[in-house]
Amino acid sequence: MTVMDAAALRRALADRLAEGGFLRSEPWRAAVEAVPRHEFLRGGFFEQAEGSGPTAWRPVPADERGWLERCYADESLVTQIAGTIVPGDIRGEILRAPTSSSTMPNLVVRMLEDLQVEDWHRVLEIGTGTGYSTGLLCHRLGDDLVTSMEVDPEVSRRAGASLGACGYFPELVVGDGLAGHKNGAPYDRLIATCGVLELPYTWIEQTKPGGIVLATLCGWLYSSELARLTVGDDGVAQGRFLGGQISFMLARPQLPPPLGTLPDLQTGKERAARLGADVLDDWDARFVAQLAAPRAQRISLTFDDRTERVVLDVEAGAWAALAQDGEHWTVRQGGPVHLWDEIEEHLLRWRADGAPTLDRFEILVTPEAQRITWPKA
Secondary structure, eight states: OOHHHHHHHHHHHHHHHHHTTSOOSHHHHHHHHHSOGGGGGTTOEEEEOTTOOTTEEEEEOTTSTTHHHHHTSSSOEEEEETTTBOGGGOSSOEESOEEEEEOOHHHHHHHHHHTTOOTTOOEEEEOOTTSHHHHHHHHHHOGGGEEEEESOHHHHHHHHHHHHHTTOOOEEEESOGGGOOGGGOOEEEEEEEEEESSOOHHHHHTEEEEEEEEEEEEOTTOOEEEEEEEEOTTSOEEEEEOOSOOOOOBOGGGOOOOOOSOOOTTOSEEEEOSSOGGGGGSHHHHHHHHHHOTTOEEEEEEOSSOEEEEEEETTTTEEEEEEEETTEEEEEEESSSOHHHHHHHHHHHHHHTTOOOGGGOEEEEOSSOEEEEOOOO
16 A cells, blocks of 8 residues: 555545535545545454345455455445454454444535534534544644544544544543533534434533534434534524434444343234334334334344234333234234324324425424424425
């Protein structure tokens, strides 16, 4: 590898991002062309093992043929598995879930553009990860204006080493990003590179009036949207979703609980379903369903003669099992609340209002609560 090779790859990446409409301004283009993404991937990355399920991964070390070119592909690259395992720890394959990654460049750049920074803005980044996006912020604003938080000490340490190798020295904080970093507040901008079930009010408190918070809202049904909110003088933040089916790993404290032993799905009250479980295959509909049941998870169970789609809230002990017979669906429900009743109510009301797209939804965050609404028909 030569410096010329890497520089050419950065320019080519910038060209692709600009052509795709993700890179829209000269300062961020200069950052993409200057910050070497491969320096943040020196430890290698994981790729999905060929012919495997979605959680089987093999390491790609930095000396493997094609590694450098992959570093500048517009794809997310997994850098940690199961909370502690990095590529150098593995020979062969691992059947565990990813816990840290280098986000695909088009999403990194799109979010930085959407953050609407000015030269003098102080930024708090939640989720340092590899440090690549932190490096882009440092190039754009200067080290002194960038603070980045990471919950995992080892991930933060590796990011710090990579940033230092590139000549960037922002303030790196190890801690729970959901609590923000009060000592450095207030900030002009706050950006989160992890998904959250609810936007923490601490982020609003730590952002100046007129400042912007950019974060991805999601639930355990795994539909998510990027929200941009402006903080008001009264401490209330308001904004909208920006669209585009943005997806991030959830903040670790908000990961769903293990399913554990399933309830007896043959019990409960059965009725004809007004909506079938296939409605959740649609991204927008699934997001609306999450507003009704943000802590519900979904699984499929196959029996000898049928398949059932199950929605389950482990903490509440509530569940709904749906089965299809031709064009008709039935649902059995158990627990203290009827999950499918609530999901159907939300979805039917949304449809009655014309099924507006998620970029028309509005979000309001107060000290007491978060509220997401859609326009009426």
